[in-house]
Amino acid sequence: MRPRHIVPALIVLLTSSLAQGAEPLTAGNIPSRERPMSTERADEQHARDWELSTEEWVRYRALMQGPLGIYSPNLDPLTALGIEARSDQERQRYAELQVEAEAHRVEKLLAYQRAYDDAWQRLHANMPRVILPDAGPAFSPASNGRVAIFVKDACPPCDQTTLRLQATAMGFDIYVVDSHADDTRIRAWAQRIGIDPAKVRSGQITLNHDSGRWQSLNLQGDLPAVVHQVGGQWQRQP
Numbered sequence: 001m002r003p004r005h006i007v008p009a010l011i012v013l014l015t016s017s018l019a020q021g022a023e024p025l026t027a028g029n030i031p032s033r034e035r036p037m038s039t040e041r042a043d044e045q046h047a048r049d050w051e052l053s054t055e056e057w058v059r060y061r062a063l064m065q066g067p068l069g070i071y072s073p074n075l076d077p078l079t080a081l082g083i084e085a086r087s088d089q090e091r092q093r094y095a096e097l098q099v100e101a102e103a104h105r106v107e108k109l110l111a112y113q114r115a116y117d118d119a120w121q122r123l124h125a126n127m128p129r130v131i132l133p134d135a136g137p138a139f140s141p142a143s144n145g146r147v148a149i150f151v152k153d154a155c156p157p158c159d160q161t162t163l164r165l166q167a168t169a170m171g172f173d174i175y176v177v178d179s180h181a182d183d184t185r186i187r188a189w190a191q192r193i194g195i196d197p198a199k200v201r202s203g204q205i206t207l208n209h210d211s212g213r214w215q216s217l218n219l220q221g222d223l224p225a226v227v228h229q230v231g232g233q234w235q236r237q238p
Helices: 006-021 034-049 054-064 067-071 077-083 088-123 156-166 183-193 197-202 213-217
Strands: 147-151 172-176 205-209 225-230 233-236
Touching (some): 054 077, 077 088, 147 156, 183 205
16 A cells, blocks of 8 residues: 555655745736736827827837937827838828828817907907017018028928927027918917917017018028028028
């Protein structure tokens, strides 16, 4: 008859041997899945916000860790993915998504602008909000070293150049060529690209209708155009 105590003894021996080589389980070394799951949920939410798949959002984050993110750190997902599209079909898809997103954003922006205009009329009807220069074609901004930039709507280079100027400490004057003398257009454009309202209120940045000024300068090249005065003549900066 086999002794009955052998099996328990083997179990005790194996248990003891395993325990000697194992690190005790503590709160510090228990594998945690909380962060990966949280990150995954965040990726899914961000992807839905931009009507992208989770894989597309992950690719966007990866792209922004590379040269694209260094050159253009504030690119939105649709622009980044569109620039780095791997096919014409992908590029077209991101372009269409961006057009729809921009249209929706502008619609909300204009709705708020209408509410703002209404509130101003009710609360401060007798106080002017924007003092624009005369509507004549003569171009005569302050000559104390300020530059002027001529821009138009739906012009990404115009937006980028304006924001680069804003990032400096210099004062400058913005002239919107296709504003059609409509203050709402200028305000909507300024809000869309992120012009700092505090700098406008202080006069560091001014928002103006072009009213023919760009043509009166007779300078060559496309917009945007940054100009400054040299020896009484207005010249375009390279």
